[in-house]
Amino acid sequence: MFLLGCLREHETGDRVKRSRILPRSGRLLVHTDLHGNGEDFRRLKQRFFEMRRENAETHWVILGDIVHGPCNEAGEVHPEVYRYPDESWEIVSEISQLLREYPEHIHFVLGNHDFSHIGGPRTGRFYRDEAKALESRLTPQQVMVLHDLMHSALFAIIAPCGILMTHGCPSDALTDLAQLEDIELPPNPDDIAGRRILGGLLFPYSQRPEVTDRLLINLSRDDLELSMVVYGHDRDPDGWFSEWDNQLCIILFGAEPAARRYLELDLAARYRSVRELRHGIEIKRLYPELDPLP
Numbered sequence: 001m002f003l004l005g006c007l008r009e010h011e012t013g014d015r016v017k018r019s020r021i022l023p024r025s026g027r028l029l030v031h032t033d034l035h036g037n038g039e040d041f042r043r044l045k046q047r048f049f050e051m052r053r054e055n056a057e058t059h060w061v062i063l064g065d066i067v068h069g070p071c072n073e074a075g076e077v078h079p080e081v082y083r084y085p086d087e088s089w090e091i092v093s094e095i096s097q098l099l100r101e102y103p104e105h106i107h108f109v110l111g112n113h114d115f116s117h118i119g120g121p122r123t124g125r126f127y128r129d130e131a132k133a134l135e136s137r138l139t140p141q142q143v144m145v146l147h148d149l150m151h152s153a154l155f156a157i158i159a160p161c162g163i164l165m166t167h168g169c170p171s172d173a174l175t176d177l178a179q180l181e182d183i184e185l186p187p188n189p190d191d192i193a194g195r196r197i198l199g200g201l202l203f204p205y206s207q208r209p210e211v212t213d214r215l216l217i218n219l220s221r222d223d224l225e226l227s228m229v230v231y232g233h234d235r236d237p238d239g240w241f242s243e244w245d246n247q248l249c250i251i252l253f254g255a256e257p258a259a260r261r262y263l264e265l266d267l268a269a270r271y272r273s274v275r276e277l278r279h280g281i282e283i284k285r286l287y288p289e290l291d292p293l294p
């Protein structure tokens, strides 16, 4: 038992849950891709606690890519989107702490940048190897906290109000949430099917509408009908886009502050299509005090 105390959760043999179904009442705050932006993170955290004061059943879904901010050169070339200090470590540390305090109400989903720290393909947008660049600035204890958070991450979340939430825009390789529970992190090289499913969740930027329809039908149940995927991973200056009525990408990173968007949803509602989500009510600007972009 003494030894067990020294082991981290994912090393004790306790299975980490990879998917979650949210309750049918309460409020839901959803956003994606922080990429080390501490100002965006603090604004969202403040909003979570405001919503929680109004309704104790408020849930906060963080859809991955919390780490890897821009390099200084990118900040000079595109200051409106990329000039901010990289607070990846501070965000990792705070989310880890918040997950301990609110394990039932805060939900962290793995993104491909997060995955790159625990066996996923290395990303190289701002540095040749962004995982290596971040870890080289951390102490061994901090690296351990970072890896623990990524190892404990979810892969997908369902809200019975009709929404599947993932980091990328998922393929239809996933036919049952139970498939996610067998995928190891880092993935077992022999688990071809599991690697295909995980890749299908983390990397695609869009799908043909019929692929998303198949995915949503496969994951729906008699009492739980899914009508759209909410995801991140992509960038767009408008702060959001929807390719079809069943896919909605919400964007912070890569959009100017005035365009950055996140979602506030009613878990007791029933959203039948992306078109039912209203701007200013469900699709919200993170900085509404700024003049909207033309």
Ligand SMILES: [Mn+2]
Binding pocket: 065, 111, 112, 113, 167, 232, 233, 234
């Ligand atoms: Mn991504």
